[in-house]
Amino acid sequence: MSTGNTVAAIEPVRKHIVIEAPQERVFQTFTRDIDKWWPREHHIGTSPLACQELETTVGGRWYSVCEDGSECNVGKVLEWDPPKRVVLAWQLTAQWQYDPDLITEVEVTFTAEGPRTTRVDLEHRNLERFGVSAVELRNSIDSPSGWGLLLSNFAAVASAAEA
Amino acid sequence: MTNHSVAFTALGDPTRQLLLERLAKRPLPVGKLAVGLKVSRPAVSQHLKVLYDAGLVSVRQQGTRRIYQVDPKGIEAMRTYLDRFWDRALAALKAAAETEDDQ
Numbered sequence: 001m002s003t004g005n006t007v008a009a010i011e012p013v014r015k016h017i018v019i020e021a022p023q024e025r026v027f028q029t030f031t032r033d034i035d036k037w038w039p040r041e042h043h044i045g046t047s048p049l050a051c052q053e054l055e056t057t058v059g060g061r062w063y064s065v066c067e068d069g070s071e072c073n074v075g076k077v078l079e080w081d082p083p084k085r086v087v088l089a090w091q092l093t094a095q096w097q098y099d100p101d102l103i104t105e106v107e108v109t110f111t112a113e114g115p116r117t118t119r120v121d122l123e124h125r126n127l128e129r130f131g132v133s134a135v136e137l138r139n140s141i142d143s144p145s146g147w148g149l150l151l152s153n154f155a156a157v158a159s160a161a162e163a
Numbered sequence: 164m165t166n167h168s169v170a171f172t173a174l175g176d177p178t179r180q181l182l183l184e185r186l187a188k189r190p191l192p193v194g195k196l197a198v199g200l201k202v203s204r205p206a207v208s209q210h211l212k213v214l215y216d217a218g219l220v221s222v223r224q225q226g227t228r229r230i231y232q233v234d235p236k237g238i239e240a241m242r243t244y245l246d247r248f249w250d251r252a253l254a255a256l257k258a259a260a261e262t263e264d265d266q
Contacts, residue, residue, distance in 0.1 A: 013245045017253040021260040029260040037255035039248065120256070122249055128187060130241045 012125035019120060023112040026120060027083035030108060031056050054088075056080070062088060073098040078105065085109045090124065104129055178202055179210050183233060186220060190232035 019026050029036065031054055038052040050067045052074075054060065060077040079087035088106040093099050104126040111119045182196055197207040211231055214220045221234045 010239070010242060013242060013249055015246075015249045015253055017257055019257045019260050026256075026260045030256055033259065037252065037259040039251050039255060118260075120253065122253065124245055124249060127242050127245070 010128045012123045012127065015122045017120050018113065019118050020116055021118060022116055023110050023118045024083045026118040027086075027110045030110070030120070031082070031086060056082075073100075075103075075106075078103075079107075083110055093130065102129060176210070176213075178206075179214055182207070182210055182214065183219060186231055186233045190230050192225075192228040192230050194228075196231065 021029075034054045035052045040049060048067045050065045052064055054062045055077065058077055058080045060080075061073065062075040062077065064072045064074060066072070073091065075089040075091040077086065078089050079085065086108050088108070089103045090106050091098055091100065091102050091104075093102055104124065107123045107125070109121045111121070113119050178200065181200070185191060185196055193204060193208055193211065196211070197204045200207060202210075211220065211222075215222060215231075219234060220231050222229050222231050224230075
């Protein structure tokens with residue numbers, strides 16, 4: 001290995017998708033209506049996920065609300081430039097615990113390719129910051145039950161962290 | 164509480180946490196890692212051994228020096244998960260936005 005940046009060289013996750021809807025609509029769906037599409041299995045709370053919320057302004061909270069009314073932070077809004085761009089802070093560790101000191105950035109840009117066609121580009125970067133906590137994740141994945149076990153443990157971990 | 168793994172226990176020490184933070188920035192030999200710390204160099208070596216045994220850092224020999232670095236495999240696992248997660252999420256976003264557009 002010739003460089004001194006082995007860890008810092010972790011590539012961001014980059015995705016894009018083309019959506020047949022106007023730019024403004026897609027932006028609104030991603031942000032204000034995040035609850036309509038957020039994958040349900042991705043949940044850290046102590047009771048089933050009731051809804052996913054994103055406060056649509058710089059510094060706005062990004063959080064989950066559970067059916068029992070409790071709230072779990074996910075992150076916050078770092079940059080807000082509707083309807084073209086938003087940067088979110090994903091602040092869940094590899095153990096799905098909210099850590100205010102951890103910031104990995106999710107940058108999403110919305111490009112109008114036509115009146116009813118929008119290209120969405122997403123980059124989730126600073127993944128090296130998962131560093132230490134990611135080792136725990138690897139251990140979970142390597143176990144016979146893998147992610148299933150990890151997911152079922154979210155509630156216990158989250159409640160322990162909140163206590 | 165659930166069982167604490169070796170890695171979790173290894174992190175329950177401020178000096179080891181600091182060492183890992185430094186290593187997360189770039190691989191370093193023990194001498195450089197110990198700069199500015201209040202603990203002795205042998206103590207740093209001892210902490211590194213705990214981290215190594217827990218699978219948190221890896222080490223390689225460079226001439227006469229041992230270079231420590233954060234073991235990147237855990238991060239790669241997280242990256243793989245997020246890669247799949249965002250695939251699912253964006254597909255769901257597309258479905259939601261295009262459905263809304265029909266209203």
